[in-house]
Amino acid sequence: MQVDHSYSRLPSVFFQPWQASPVANPSWLAFNQQLATELDLPAQQGETEQGLLQFSGNTVPAWAKPLVQAYAGHQFGQYNPQLGDGRALLLAEVIAHNGKRYDIQLKGAGPTPYSRGGDGRSAIGPVIREYLVSEAMQVLGVPTTRALAAVTTGQPVFRDDELPGAILTRVASSHIRIGTVQYIAALGNTDFLRTLADYLIERHYPDCSSAATPYLALLEQVISKQTTLIAHWMRLGFIHGVMNTDNTSICGETIDYGPCAFLDQYQADKVFSSIDRRGRYAYSNQPPIALWNLARLAECLLPLIADDEKQAVEQATAALQQFQPQYEAQWLEQMAAKLGISQAVPADKTLIDDYLQLLQQQAVDFTLGFRYLSGELQTGMDNKASALFASPAAFASWRERWLARLTEQALSHNEIAGQMDSVNPLLIPRNHLIAKAIRQAEDDGDLTLFHRLHQAWKKPFASAADADLIAPPKPEEVVQRTFCGT
Secondary structure, three states, rough: EEEEEEEEOOOOEEEEEOOOOOOOOOOOEEEEEEHHHHHHOHHOOOOHHHHHHHHHOOOOOOOOOOOOEEEEEEEEOOEEEOOOOOOOOEEEEEEOOOOEEEEEEEEEOEEEEOOOOOOOOOEEHHHHHHHHHHHHHOOOOOOOOOEEEEEEEEEEEEEOOEEEEEEEEEEOOOOOOOHHHHHHOOOOOOOHHHHHHHHHHHHOOOOHHHOHHHHHHHHHHHHHHHHHHHHHHHOOOOOOOOOOHHHHOOOOOOOOOOEEOOOOOOEEEEEEEEOOOOOOHHHHHHHHHHHHHHHHHHHHHHHHOOOOOOHHHHHHHHOOOOOOHHHHHHHHHHHHHOOOOOOOOOOOHHHHHHHHHHHHOOOEEHHHHHHHHHHHHHHOOOOHHHHHHOOOHHHHHHHHHHHHHHOOOOOOOHHHHHHHHHHHOOOOHHHHHHHHHHHHHHHHOOOHHHHHHHHHHOOOOOOOOHHHHHOOOOOOOOOOOOOOOO
């Protein structure tokens, strides 16, 4: 296993060395052997007693040099000058066999200098949620942090109730956020800011080093990564829930799965976060909020982009103006593919928007509303799509326009249906199923459903016999709000 600690070589204002707080009686929840193999972790790091002690924070591995990272952030639009890792601990950077670096971080490992009065712990619910959803997102093709291990601590945490404690071991290309850049920029030291920007370029965007204006190129690359990420979220009906700048990864990965959820019935303004009372992070607001966050990054980088402030603002503004056209192009391509359109044209946006409006008007499930469409192209298939609509006539009218559009392609209906089934999942991490798995784990330590969901969501596009994992929640099962766990 190749290990480095490059972040610890940055100036001391970026981090503080720290140690995890030992826990009473750790036990395994899950271990991701596939990911461990990709990272070249030795076998003894797996589901062993040694691995358990390491991933619970009870021992410090020989390859670790633990630290907590400093960062700031806009939380629901309000700036907080110092946040930092309040319950997370960066152990090391692993250099995988593909040459790429990955952070290994414990989440829920106890109080840190940045805990702001919190206990630094995590309840078992958020650990289960992040483990399940992050690994499902990986299979669904979404840039994401990964879950390497999850353990229970054998001691309670206190939120609204007393709950079992747990720790997640998270893997990311890095844990640097827009909030990290905000924190360093606020120090007013241009040398520190340039050091961080150079580190980002070297680690994540090496092509920028040869650009005429490297720091403007860095901003442009981060913008491009975010457009791709948000387009992925929108095509799947995923709601992050807390898109603060401290939860926005500089390398374009989904990070910090708190009150996240996938849409059941399509509702453009759907909110899941229990603390998002004004709908700032609603499903449809995710693209403009991503741009808002990127604007905060651009403000930080202005001193590096150009010596003349007016020139720097003009160049950064021009870069930010590329977000919307880039996003719209990716959204159109991905949403058109969900309808079986392989070469999208601008006119297809109307067809897509009309279908989304139809889904919303008739309270149709987002995932099945797209997945079952392919059955309309295959002989002998049940008309599951039309059965989703309370007013089949409205669907039939849209269907006629859709089929006419597909005839413009030199593909058979069966070929189009196959392509649609490869991009429209049948199984997604349904919020009510995650909630049920969490309740079972909290109440009696039963992990049966947790493991079943983890296995099922590894094959989201395949036909599944488990009807209870496909079907939307019954009215009494609907989860309206989720929580971040802090």
